[in-house]
Amino acid sequence: MKKILECDKLTASYDGSNVISGLSFTINEGDYVCILGENGSGKSTLVKCLLGIKTPDSGKIVMGEGLKQTDIGYLPQHTDLAKGFPATVAEVVISGCLGRRGLRPFYSPKEKKLAQQAMERLGIADLAKRSCRELSGGQQQRMLLARAMCAAKKLLLLDEPVTGLDPSAAADMYSLISELNQKDNMTIIMVSHDVVKSLDDASRILCLCSSDHSFYGTPEEYANSHISSKFIGD
Amino acid sequence: MVDNLRIMFTPEFFMAILLPAIIGGIAVTICSSLLGVTLVLKRYSMIGDGLSHIGYGALSVAAVMNLAPLKVALPVVIAAAFILLRLSENSRLSGDSAIALFSTTALAVGILVSSKAGLTNDVSHYMFGSILAMSKSDVILSVILSVIVILTFLLLYNRIFSVTFDENFARATGVNASVYNMIFAVLTAVTVVLGMMMMGALLISSLIVIPTLTAMRVCKSFKGVVLTAGTVSVFSFLVGMFMSLLMNTAPGASIVIVNVFFFLCFSVAGSLSKGSGRS
Numbered sequence: 001m002k003k004i005l006e007c008d009k010l011t012a013s014y015d016g017s018n019v020i021s022g023l024s025f026t027i028n029e030g031d032y033v034c035i036l037g038e039n040g041s042g043k044s045t046l047v048k049c050l051l052g053i054k055t056p057d058s059g060k061i062v063m064g065e066g067l068k069q070t071d072i073g074y075l076p077q078h079t080d081l082a083k084g085f086p087a088t089v090a091e092v093v094i095s096g097c098l099g100r101r102g103l104r105p106f107y108s109p110k111e112k113k114l115a116q117q118a119m120e121r122l123g124i125a126d127l128a129k130r131s132c133r134e135l136s137g138g139q140q141q142r143m144l145l146a147r148a149m150c151a152a153k154k155l156l157l158l159d160e161p162v163t164g165l166d167p168s169a170a171a172d173m174y175s176l177i178s179e180l181n182q183k184d185n186m187t188i189i190m191v192s193h194d195v196v197k198s199l200d201d202a203s204r205i206l207c208l209c210s211s212d213h214s215f216y217g218t219p220e221e222y223a224n225s226h227i228s229s230k231f232i233g234d
Numbered sequence: 235m236v237d238n239l240r241i242m243f244t245p246e247f248f249m250a251i252l253l254p255a256i257i258g259g260i261a262v263t264i265c266s267s268l269l270g271v272t273l274v275l276k277r278y279s280m281i282g283d284g285l286s287h288i289g290y291g292a293l294s295v296a297a298v299m300n301l302a303p304l305k306v307a308l309p310v311v312i313a314a315a316f317i318l319l320r321l322s323e324n325s326r327l328s329g330d331s332a333i334a335l336f337s338t339t340a341l342a343v344g345i346l347v348s349s350k351a352g353l354t355n356d357v358s359h360y361m362f363g364s365i366l367a368m369s370k371s372d373v374i375l376s377v378i379l380s381v382i383v384i385l386t387f388l389l390l391y392n393r394i395f396s397v398t399f400d401e402n403f404a405r406a407t408g409v410n411a412s413v414y415n416m417i418f419a420v421l422t423a424v425t426v427v428l429g430m431m432m433m434g435a436l437l438i439s440s441l442i443v444i445p446t447l448t449a450m451r452v453c454k455s456f457k458g459v460v461l462t463a464g465t466v467s468v469f470s471f472l473v474g475m476f477m478s479l480l481m482n483t484a485p486g487a488s489i490v491i492v493n494v495f496f497f498l499c500f501s502v503a504g505s506l507s508k509g510s511g512r513s
Contacts (some may be wrong), residue, residue, distance in 0.1 A: 051406040070408035076400065085275060087399060088455040095396045099407035105389045131454035151407050 001028040003064050004155055005050070005200050011060035014045045021061070025206055025216045029064070029154065032181045034198035037208035043191050044077075046208070047159055052187070064154075070099040075144050075153025077159040077191075089143050090128040093119055096150030105135045110152075118146040122176065138169030145176070156180065158190040160227065174201065199223060238480055252479075255365045255432075259471050260372040261380035262432055263441060265425040266345045267467035268387050270442035271449075271460050272418060275339065281318050283439035284333035287424040288314045290435040291340030298351040305374075307427050308404045314340075315419035315426075363434030363486035365475070376428050383421055387460070390414070395456050431485040444493040451497070451504035466496050 005027040012020045019042035019212065027033055037043050048054035050061060052069035063069060073096065073221040094107055094115040101107065122142045129134065132143060143159060148156055158177065162170035178201050180186045192198050198219070205222040207215040214223060268513075273279060321332040358471045359367065368376075375398035387394065396404040397414045405411050422442075430440040449462035474489030481488075489510060 052408075053402065053405045068408075070406070072406065074403055074406040084450075085394070085399060086450050086453055086456055091456050092399065095392065095399065095403075096407070098392060098396050098404070098409060101392075105391070127370065128504065129454075133454075147403070171289045206296055 001029075003027075004029045004031075004067065005064060007050075008060050008062065010046075010049060010056050010061065012042070012045050012049050012054065012056045014042070015042050016074075019045050019058075020056075020208070023214055024059075027187065027189065027204070028182070029187055030185050032178070032202045033204040033206055034202040035189065035191045035206045035208065036193075036195060036198060037049075039207040040181040043208060044159070047157065047191060050157060056140075062087070067153060067155070071151070071153040071155065073148035073150070073156045075141075075148045075156070075158040077161040077163055078141075085132060087132050088128065089119070089124060089130055089132055089135070090144055091116065092132055093128075093146045093150060096147035099151050115146070115150055116142075118149040122146045136169070137165050137194070138172060141165060141169075141173055145173075149180075152186065154185075155187045155189070158188065160191050160193065162194070177201070238482065249323045251366050252496065254368055254370065254373045255294040255485075256472070256475065257429075258326075258368045258376040259365055259432060260468055261373075261376040262425065262429045263467045265376075265380050265383040265421070266429055266438070266441040267445040267463045268383055269418065269422050269425055270446045271456075272394060272447040273422065274279065274372040274443055274450075275443075276452040278319070278332050279443050280330055280424065280437070281315070282422065282426055282442040284318060285311050285315055286430050286435040286438045287337035287344075289430050291342075291344035294344035294348040297326060298347050299340060299431055300415065304427065308424065311427050312420055312423040316416070319415055319419045336341055357487060360430055361434055361436060363430070363432050363437065365432045368432065372431060377426060379421075382490045383425070383481050386417065391460075399456075399483055405511050416460050433489065437486045437490050440490045444490070444497055445470075448493070448497040448500045451500040452507070466500075467493065470496055 007025050008025060010020055010023045019040070019109060023046070029057055035043055042195050045054065049056050049067070050074060051074055052061075052100060061069070061185075063071075067142055096110065096118075097107060097111040097114060102110065115126065116128075120121065122140050122145060124139060124146060127139060127143075132140065135143065145156075145158075145161070148158075161177065165173060177188060177190065179186045190198075190202070199222065200219075202219055203220055204214065205217060207222065209215060215222060217225075251281070273281060289307050292307040292310040296303045316335065318333055363415075369402055393404070393414065395407055395468045396407070396409060397411050401411045425442075426438055433441060445463040445467035446459065448466050449459040453459045453462050470492040471489050475485055476494040477483065477492065478485040478488040
């Protein structure tokens, strides 16, 4: 198995207090990792460190061969982002190509094709000319996932992708993510609150239990450990 | 009215007063409408307003102390723009109350200083604008600024879109969002100071905000909003300017009224097309 991302003794703080200390884990190509943890356990801080938006206090994040932190496709936590913003779906999706463009000011035909493919893959190609203000919650998440796919070479980082979606749209989103993982061999890191679903779909669980205690292993190991009882009950 | 028209088109008046005003005016309107798109969409609409009041305070102090107005106002307003953008990013301090605090303080200082010194003429120019009194150097500065703003928008268009739409995602793809925010702070500050001389401190924020709001009524795409906002604001400027000369009204206020008129027209058009789309 090829290593795609390694986190080595990572320590990071938020608002002056340590929320992550000495966290180490390794993610291989094709893994589907779910990050669990209560509110305030440092999930968002970890996400920011992985994306390179925040510099850790100590420790390091090593990317696999030929990958940079800007090659991670990122789906941000649900906000009212698209509400009232005048932009077409196509404009939003292609903005994911920004990282690969270097200093060139405009997008090349190749990048336009990439965006088109991402939209087709997620079944939103017919919405390309629509304004993102008019989309439903599920369609908006697909648009943002397509944008993330434009940025991603091999790795997608999804921050609570189903928050705010109705149950059927959430189920669609989950099956789409599993499909990307299995068919397209995309490595997935997903922050989630949905423990049961995570145990079903993921190949690895990372649980940030407290600032100096964490769990990393397979869903079976997690289910059998005493940490999980707090989340899924006995 | 006919007399007004006759005066307007005498070659002397046209070359000496009207042409510089039109060139400088178009330059400033383009800048403010383009920058306005980002400011409005990032919910920084009030920053233009706050900056103009700060600029007013700085210009009054400069006038009283007999210093060159632009040399004092530009650095002060640029510094204020940095601070206000920072405060808006910092969730602990609410940006809009910080703007209110800064702008009313600066306004009060300006009025206090100028009333004490008995200086009201120059200073009231800055309050209400005096586009027909734009000096040659003001016009040149406005044109240079507008070229910089237009080039920035052309070359960095896709990055500006990304930073405006979703700053965190832009950062994750390796865009240095803080640098863009700083560029915006400086360009906005310069535009506000120049626009203030033309439209007055009271009206400049309308030039920043209204064209974008107008364009957003009908446009679905970001590109459409940018292009429409620029076009509508230049057109409103020309119509407003002509109206003010014809009817002897204050130029700044006339331009704002034309802008508002277009906003109302576009709102009606927008809701009509939405209604027909639904049925």
